[in-house]
Every structure is written in C-alpha cells, then in structure tokens.
Amino acid sequence: DAGVIQSPRHEVTEMGQEVTLRCKPISGHNSLFWYRQTMMRGLELLIYFNNNVPIDDSGMPEDRFSAKMPNASFSTLKIQPSEPRDSAVYFCASRPRIGGLSPLHFGNGTRLTVT
Amino acid sequence: AQRVTQPEKLLSVFKGAPVELKCNYSYSGSPELFWYVQYSRQRLQLLLRHISRESIKGFTADLNKGETSFHLKKPFAQEEDSAMYYCALSGRGNQFYFGTGTSLTVIP
Numbered sequence: 129d130a131g132v133i134q135s136p137r138h139e140v141t142e143m144g145q146e147v148t149l150r151c152k153p154i155s156g157h158n159s160l161f162w163y164r165q166t167m168m169r170g171l172e173l174l175i176y177f178n179n180n181v182p183i184d185d186s187g188m189p190e191d192r193f194s195a196k197m198p199n200a201s202f203s204t205l206k207i208q209p210s211e212p213r214d215s216a217v218y219f220c221a222s223r224p225r226i227g228g229l230s231p232l233h234f235g236n237g238t239r240l241t242v243t
Numbered sequence: 244a245q246r247v248t249q250p251e252k253l254l255s256v257f258k259g260a261p262v263e264l265k266c267n268y269s270y271s272g273s274p275e276l277f278w279y280v281q282y283s284r285q286r287l288q289l290l291l292r293h294i295s296r297e298s299i300k301g302f303t304a305d306l307n308k309g310e311t312s313f314h315l316k317k318p319f320a321q322e323e324d325s326a327m328y329y330c331a332l333s334g335r336g337n338q339f340y341f342g343t344g345t346s347l348t349v350i351p
Contacts, residue, residue, distance in 0.1 A: 159337050170343040171287075171329065178337055219286065226337045229275050229294055234286040 132235035146208040153222030163219040249342035264315040266330030275333040276313040
C-alpha cells in the first residue's frame with residue numbers, strides 16, 4: 129500500500145493565482161480529511177468527507193477555499209485567489225472506517241508558499 | 244470547546260532522562276485517544292493508541308479517565324525521539340481533534 133498520496137510536494141505561486149492541491153486516499157478508506165499546519169496555529173481541520181460527501185467544512189477559512197471529492201480515490205483542495213497568509217503545509221489524511229478506533233493515515237503534505 | 248490540551252509547546256530533556264508529554268482532554272462519553280509523531284518536515288505518523296495498550300519505540304501512554312489525561316511517557320529519552328508530538332481524540336461521528344502539539348528536543 130502506497131499510503132495517502134499528495135501532490136505536489138511543494139508549490140510556490142504568486143498572490144492572486146489559483147492553487148489546486150490533490151490527494152489520493154488509501155484504497156478502501158471511507159473518510160478523507162484536509163488539514164492545514166502552520167507554526168502559529170498548529171494543525172487545523174479544514175474539511176472532512178465521509179463516503180465522498182462533505183460533512184463538516186466549518187474549518188474552511190473563507191470562500192476562497194473549496195474542496196471536492198468526486199470519487200472515492202481522489203480529492204482536491206482549491207484556493208482561488210491565493211494570498212500570502214495561505215502559506216502553510218496542507219495535509220490530507222484518510223481513515224479506514226468512520227469514527228471509533230480507526231486512526232488517521234496522513235500523506236506527506238504539500239508545502240505551499242504564496243509570494 | 245477545547246477538546247485536547249497539550250500544555251507544553253516546547254520540552255527539552257537530556258539523553259537518557261525520562262520524558263513525559265502531557266495531554267488532557269475534555270469530552271463527554273468515551274473517547275478514543277491517540278498519539279501521533281511528526282519528525283522534521285515529514286508526515287504525521289501514528290505512534291500509539293490507548294486501546295492497544297502497547298509500547299512503541301519505548302513510549303507508553305495510559306488513559307486516566309479520572310484525570311481525563313493521556314500522558315505520553317518514555318523512561319530513557321533518545322536523540323532520535325526529537326520530534327513534534329500530537330495528542331488526538333476521536334469522538335462521535337467522525338470528529339478527530341488534535342492538540343496544539345509539543346516539540347520535544349533531546350539534548351545529547
């Protein structure tokens with residue numbers, strides 16, 4: 129199992145540009161989470177999906193952020209337009225089952241720099 | 244409401260000394276508790292979970308429901324233990340809450 133796969137690993141873009149981050153969860157996992165990590169705020173949950181359906185997007189900072197999960201094997205997090213304060217590491221994680229004892233499995237993250 | 248509290252942002256210990264990373268939680272019902280570790284610029288990895296009652300890399304954690312704590316302990320710290328440690332709680336539905344993390348530095 130290749131684990132949770134995120135792309136790109138690094139993204140450098142200019143303010144105002146659109147950024148799309150991609151995630152492939154572990155096959156068979158039912159839940160997918162997007163987190164943002166910064167020095168100031170630590171790990172923040174942005175949104176999570178159960179069986180491809182968005183359940184809680186209350187952590188999405190503003191309308192510039194959107195996330196989709198068109199099928200069980202792919203999700204995107206889009207920022208449009210991007211701003212320097214969006215610079216962070218974005219992690220995707222998947223979970224074998226909804227709730228309970230199953231842990232989250234994280235991808236390697238995408239380090240986003242907005243100049 | 245703060246679900247998981249890690250009171251120490253930074254913790255330094257000498258190699259060979261015991262280490263304890265504190266975690267307290269607030270949750271009604273019976274949560275599932277986890278510890279994750281993140282080595283420099285890497286992904287978060289599951290270290291252990293309370294239900295398993297296991298020892299991973301010499302670390303143990305005991306759930307104390309009376310004190311609502313799940314502290315991570317190791318009797319003899321090693322340099323390779325230097326990392327960021329996150330305590331996490333799994334609740335009803337599919338919620339998964341993380342603490343703010345503790346950065347552990349083991350001094351040679």
